[in-house]
Amino acid sequence: MATASPLPTPLAHLSRPVAEWVESVRALTEPAEVYWCEGTDAEREALTARLVRDGELTRLDPETYPGCHLYRSSPSDVARVEHLTYICTRSQEDAGPNNNWMDPEAAHGKMRELFRGCMRGRTLYVIPYCMGPVSSPLARCGVEITDSAYVAINMLIMTHAGRPALERIAHEGCFVRGLHSTGELDPNRRFIMHFPEELSIESYGSGYGGNALLGKKCHALRIASWQAREEGWLAEHMLIVGLQNPRGETHYIAAAFPSACGKTNLAMLIPPNSMPGWKVFTVGDDIAWLHPGRDGRLWAINPEAGYFGVVPGTNRETNRNAFDMIRRDTLFTNVALTADNQPWWEGLPSGVPRIDWRGRPYDAASGPAAHPNSRFTVSARRNPSYSPHTDDPRGVPISAIVFGGRRREVAPLVYEARDWAHGVLVGASVASETTAAAVGQVGVVRRDPMAMQPFCGYNFADYWRHWLKVGAGLANPPRLFHVNWFRRDPQGKFLWPGFGENLRVLAWMLERCAGKAQAIDRGIGLLPRPEDLNTAGLDVEPEALSALLSVDTELWRREVTETRAYLSQYGERLPREMLSELERTASGLG
């Protein structure tokens, strides 16, 4: 077997099932060589150097951005493709109205024809990976096969990849199989297929993040949500953040927001100067696996080891941690370049873009310099607010779960669910304006239950039933909340400053968990009064604050009607508790 490695250590002998699968894929795809990833820093550097040599990566200015590189994707391959993403279960009902479905036989047949001979002349990379700390019983393993070195480098940053993962796989005997090829990058020959009953993924025709880094959305959410239902836990599209109060106590919050709605910023939040003594620790910025613990609490791990974050808008004011984090050893995708080879994106206060994200001379008339969904890939360990508990094999205990979306109106700044069952309805009712993270129209409101609309690997009705069951089994469940940082006034101006100031809302939640803070039942749930929030040093007009904490009964009646219509598509499978919770909300509105 040929190898592209400077460290020629074939790992194939470690696991026969993996080796046999790799061999069958090799026979189908006919690569020029096969390379097993060890997962060392030296290996990543060698792969990076190879892509620089081949002209696929651009080395950024080593003075200001040491160890950083730019990758430009194909211009038609810049976001997830939900319309080409399928759940292939034997029964269509199991995939549910929330997913595109294809019969597994038909899907395998279609993909086999696409994969046949597709790696001729290319290298096949084998990436054994572990989602979560390798020593954690809550972690799960997979192997991705890809013909993209860019994807391999991303996976090496984003997961615990290489030899230790393969050793765990050899020991456990179980792994998720993810086969990926960039193919011709032709949007007409692009499919992302999931086979949850077989724990496998087949992805063809895209090199972009969520379509191609199969450990991330494909495994850690779509396949894992299925595994989690079978095993009694939850795989969620949530950040995990630890908040240390001035008394030195740390509590953990998990929060679900749709893609590109500020999860990374919230996970790395910098407390405002007017809240001295608070500290924030990031455990994860995108995905949380939540397991009921023996103590009746919910314990969370971050299955990922890196961040694949949205670049535009990142600056010293909005997210200083992220801004500092991406100054070194970071892989940028689809940002612009200055004349002196520094990366540039919209939202940077200085610098002038010279080359746009497509590699053309920048011209303001042809759109933004950096793609709105341009990304950074960076090891989580580079984060100045990295929590040492990220590596704790037990995970961290969760005190509160937050759901949120991007809404100009309707949803107030924050409210608390009456109880777990109501919280499941609140999560299921999340609606949000679409963003550039997925191909399609931006800014239209769509339902995005638990921020999982694109990521739940099975029927949402069964998923909500599972949520209800998990909560009912917890002696000490987290409290559930809903937030909306994106409320606007009639002129379209944001009412809430967001970013670091969001800590005021999180602090109120923790006070609620401690049984200390007040709240008023406003029909939709429990809201703070303005005086219940810490507003010392907050630059928000009293009228804006009361607007943020108001419930427009008329709009909410309409919201209830729309939610009822939305939920009705799940028919008989919908848990009855959800409708009774909805009717309770309706009657609470008077």
Ligand code: SAT
């Ligand atoms: O493309 S990813 O799924 O990796 C990022 C996102 O949309 O959240």
Ligand code: MN
């Ligand atoms: Mn995400």
